Amino acid sequence: RAKQEGRNRYCYFSEELEAKLLQRHNVELILRAAISNDALEVHYQPQIELNSGRIIGAEALVRLRDDKGGLISPIHFIPLAEETGLITQLGLQVMRKACMAASNWQQQGFDIRVSVNIAAKQFVESSLSDDVARLLEETKLSATQLELEVTESALMDNFEETQNILTNLVEMGVSIAIDDFGTGYSSLSYMKAFPINVLKIDQSFVRDMLLDKQSLDIVKTIAYLASSLGLTLIGEGIEEEQQKLALMDLNCELGQGYLFSKPLPLESFDKLLLAGQV
Ligand code: C2E
Ligand code: MG
Ligand code: MG
Ligand code: MG
Numbered sequence: 001r002a003k004q005e006g007r008n009r010y011c012y013f014s015e016e017l018e019a020k021l022l023q024r025h026n027v028e029l030i031l032r033a034a035i036s037n038d039a040l041e042v043h044y045q046p047q048i049e050l051n052s053g054r055i056i057g058a059e060a061l062v063r064l065r066d067d068k069g070g071l072i073s074p075i076h077f078i079p080l081a082e083e084t085g086l087i088t089q090l091g092l093q094v095m096r097k098a099c100m101a102a103s104n105w106q107q108q109g110f111d112i113r114v115s116v117n118i119a120a121k122q123f124v125e126s127s128l129s130d131d132v133a134r135l136l137e138e139t140k141l142s143a144t145q146l147e148l149e150v151t152e153s154a155l156m157d158n159f160e161e162t163q164n165i166l167t168n169l170v171e172m173g174v175s176i177a178i179d180d181f182g183t184g185y186s187s188l189s190y191m192k193a194f195p196i197n198v199l200k201i202d203q204s205f206v207r208d209m210l211l212d213k214q215s216l217d218i219v220k221t222i223a224y225l226a227s228s229l230g231l232t233l234i235g236e237g238i239e240e241e242q243q244k245l246a247l248m249d250l251n252c253e254l255g256q257g258y259l260f261s262k263p264l265p266l267e268s269f270d271k272l273l274l275a276g277q278v
Contacts, residue, residue, distance in 0.1 A: 024080065027064075031077050034064055035089050041065060042097045043263035046278055047115065047234060047256045050248050053278055057113040057147070059256060060098035061263045062090065078119065087119045092131055099139040099146065101266055106145055110273055115147040115177060120154035123161050129168035136172075143173030147198065150176065152184025155194055163193055170195040177234070182222055191229065199226050201252070203237020210242055223250040 034040050040062055047057040064072040081087040095116050102114035122128055136143055148169065155162055155178075166176055177198035182205055201222050208215035219235075226233040235247040238257030247255060260278040272278065 027072060027077050028080060028084065030066055030072070031064060031081060031086060031090075035086060035093065038093060039065075040090065040093050040097075041265070042094055042101070043265055044101065044114075044269040045256055045263035046261050046269070046272060047254055048260045048278060050235075050244055050253060050255050053260075054276075055112055055273060055278065056254065057115055058102075058269060059115045059149070059263070060094060060101075060117070062094045062117075082119055082121050085121070085125065087121050088125050091116075091119060091122045092135070095132070096135055096139070099135050099141045101269075102145050103139045103141040105273065106141060112273070113145040113147055113175075115149055117149045117179065118154070120151070120157045123154065123158050123165055128165050129172070132169060132174060133172060144175070147175045147177050149179040149200065151179050152181070152190070155190050156184070159190075159193070166194050170197075180236075182218055188225075191225075196229075196231060198232045198234060200256075201233065201235045201247075203257070206235050206237045206243055206247070206257070207239070209246055210240075216246075219247070220250060223252055227251060 041064070043061050043063050044058040045061060046055045047059060048054065049056050062074055062078075064074075064077055066072050078087070081090050098114045098116050102112070105112055105114075118128070132146070132148075135141075136146065150162075150166075170176060175197040176195060177200055178196055179200050180202040181199045183202045199222060201219060205215045205219050205222070209219045210216070223233060225231075232254065233252045234254040234256060235243070235252050236256050238244050238247065238255045238259045240259060243257075244255060244259060261272065264272065
């Protein structure tokens with residue numbers, strides 16, 4: 001009996017695994033097709049100056065459409081793109097689109113920057129600073145209007161290459177933000193080693209800062225760190241007015257989250273920009 005149950009269990013898991021593999025394979029096919037057709041979509045989430053409500057920037061977030069027209073979340077294809085090496089092409093396509101959008105904003109007289117997520121692998125497999133320089137020239141975007149978001153673990157993964165690349169980028173005028181700040185396992189020594197301009201407080205701390213004292217204390221510590229080191233601070237995942245006010249109390253000047261706007265297709269973002277405020 002136990003043996004039979006064991007066998008059933010095995011079958012159950014194997015079917016589940018097979019379904020996962022099929023799904024993964026399917027997502028990979030859709031992703032490969034989107035990349036070769038340059039059909040990845042990019043949505044833009046406004047970044048807000050908290051005391052005025054003014055839009056000061058936008059984070060570019062990649063979107064993949066499945067064959068039925070639905071959107072597949074980046075959490076389902078970014079790791080896959082990293083494992084298969086597709087991330088290099090994906091990253092460049094997203095960056096080109098984001099730079100084109102920002103160049104248009106700049107030409108229309110909007111002084112806002114675009115922020116692009118960079119995966120760890122992009123620091124090893126490609127000549128990132130050359131690619132960025134080329135894209136800036138091609139799209140006629142000022143380097144100062146571009147920000148790159150990297151995670152703590154991406155920095156620690158390839159310490160020396162990343163240090164060189166980021167130094168080049170910062171010399172060009174590009175700014176560097178640490179994404180999901182506070183969730184990495186690394187020591188703070190990297191803050192001395194890398195030329196960082198912006199800290200993005202991870203959304204988990206923002207979500208919990210009014211619910212538990214520990215999260216609030218972590219946000220306070222991050223705010224103190226940012227002001228001591230002269231870094232710009234931005235709160236991620238702001239969903240409630242109270243969270244916005246609590247962040248402002250801690251001298252966090254910038255924010256991003258559903259309270260202001262979800263990530264939007266370019267046309268909708270442009271409309272929001274013309275309206276001036278969220
Ligand atoms: P991230 O860079 O930390 O981006 C923030 C994520 O939080 C986005 O999810 C955004 O839609 C979501 N978000 C924004 N405001 C709120 C809020 O108020 N509440 C909640 N619950 N969520 C909010 P998204 O677009 O699904 O992206 C997930 C992650 O995928 C990103 O996290 C980033 O790590 C990665 N990603 C997205 N686009 C790219 C890309 O072009 N390249 C790379 N390498 N990674 C990307
Ligand atoms: Mg990000
Ligand atoms: Mg983040
Ligand atoms: Mg993240």
